[in-house]
Amino acid sequence: MTLDVSGVDVELAGTQILSDVSATVSDGRLVGVVGPNGAGKSTLLRAMNGVVEPCAGTVLVDGDDVHELPSKAASRRIATVPQDTHVSFEFTVRQTVEMGRHPHQPRFGRDDDPEAVDRAMERAEVSQFADREVTSLSGGETQRVLLARALAQDTPVLLLDEPTASLDVNHQIRTLELVRGLADSDDRAVVAAIHDLDLAARYCDELVLVADGEVVDAGSPRSVLTPEAVRNAFDARVAVGTDPATGAPTVTPLPDCEGRDDDDDDLDARVHVLGGGDSAAPVVRDLVDAGAEVTVGPVVDGDTDHETARRFGVDCVTVQPFESPRGAAEATARDFVDASDAVVAPAEAADWGVNDDLRARADQCVVVGEGAGGPRVAAGDVASAVAAVSEPGERLAVADGGGGTGRDDDSDDGESGADGSGAGDAD
């Protein structure tokens, strides 16, 4: 059964909440609705289940307009798990879940599927408190009870408004696995408004990004969650990377650039960061934050540098633990260095000869952190230092003033700092 939203406008109390929203959800698909607070996610779900009447457009469920169907018929097709889990009056869990059978019960007569309540409770893992009062449960437990109530409705279409909002991390995953299963094995069409972009990206087949009452983009999580789209929708700066465990896109918020140097966020440079020894991670973050295009490497596969690079979606050269960085890794890293405007060498970068060689190749090099050779660029200033050196024709001012030359200072400019692990000269 397909849910088809087309050209829906919703006005509430004279305010336009949704304008020209269209979306399609078919059997076996889990579609996530993402967007900032107040974007209209909940209103979209309420328009889908018929609670809110759109002033234009249609919501078709299996070809019938949900607003034309009698309430009972509509709620045999669409079930909703509400966001607000407040339940007044002391109904037991079983009585609450039984309410999900309401659309299947004639006013005078019996339910045609008396087992449905037990099945739903089992599936949502609330059977163990069937006879407890809902008011005595925690917010997360209540949310699962409401999920069970929606499951008891036994509908081909399921809408969930923030199903994981008040759940702990364990139940977030369990709930979304269950929801995923409802799409996969039950072949239901599922729509979930989800706050957490990582979870949304991980579990949904498709995301609908809503901002200011309009659909900004819809499609696969990878295609929707671009840094630009998220930035425009949420007014927040993020880096999009890849979760090493699941392969799903991850979205990492970056600190707001306001209050920092103005040129911080438009560092229009390509920067290569040397790694190893878990030293590159904070530098990478600062540079991505500042808007630079960053490459990293070589780093040891799976270490913090590598994780960070992956999380921020940064190109990265890796070597296996205890493997020599010489060879292919070095070649790739060399290409990265050649393509970059500047190289950043964390003082604690691995004591690899390769790093020295790479630094030697760089046009501009900034050394970060305190080494034996004395202070160079402080960790927080890396972005402005890079900005300074990456201007065409500009010399490496910072290293000049601070670091002096290192033991292995063989860069052609003769101006890069030393790596920290070496025995730097006394200034």
Added chain:
Amino acid sequence: MRVLTRVTAWTAASAGLLAVVALASATIGPVSISLPNVALAALDALAVPVSASVSLRDAALPALGGLPWVAVDLGYVSPLDFDVPGTQQYIVGELRLPRIVMGATVGASLAISGAVMQGFFRNPMADPSIVGVSSGAAVGAVAAITAPTVVVVGVQPAAFLGALVAAFTVYLVATENGRTPVATLLLAGVAIQTLLGAFTSFLIVHSGRSIREAMYWLMGSLHGSRWHEAEVALPVVVLGSVVLLAYARDMNVLLAGEEDAHALGVEVERTKRLLLAVASVVTAAAVSFAGAIGFVGLIVPHAVRLVVGPDHRVLLPVSAFAGGAFLVTADTLARSTASELPVGIVTAFVGAPFFLYLLRDREVHAL
């Protein structure tokens, strides 16, 4: 079926309670009558309608030039005839039983509509008169008492009309674009009640010698109840209660909130309209005969909910019978005092402290 068992058990128990209270009440009075004699007299008084004749009559509304209306006359036959002394038969059958039946009817109607309103408004302070039914009835009744030349109908029809007009006005005021938000309804009810209260006070100030009768009505009393009153009130209350019971499950779902209820297949606005209308008619039928008896509709549903839980399928029938039993008990106390008290005073005396006890002890405020 678990629910059906629960409903049946609780309903039977509360109905039994009402029967016991009713019989016990009938033994009490200036003349003490033994329980067996009361039971036999009650069975004697049992009458079944065997014939009905329909006739067209003119309503006693000279101002409107006589509206024709259809009247149904029922012929009754008493199938039983036990050997009970004639005086006792008369006292039980013609004086005490009508009053007890009226008390049970009024108590049941106030309690069941109170339960409906509390669920409907999701508010523990709601009672049957929340939408202005009682104050509307008061204006109608007091107007009929104090200005019989202007209001040409009797006290009961005037009260009934006043009640329905008030409830309908509150509903209209609170409705916009076919939707009636519960909070608006509550506030509109409070405002209209205040207005009508002022109007009632105005009428009383200018009532002259009929002030005592007006005050007596306002305090609520079952004094002088007769069979012909019960014949009108009982069918209205029974029919209305049946309709309300049919919507018990919808009321349960409505407690989850209107949006959830809609998603669970309840036609929210239609159901609200129906519940409001039926509960108002049921309440109006009660108060127009007995006056504004307070606290029954507030307290009985609360107490019952504490015992049987919030499920309306159990709550509604048990509230009805328990409300009947409560009011019959209160009225028995009222008529046992030296100078007969209006029963409204007794229910308030018993009810208010009980409500405070609930409030402090049982966390009713967290309802």
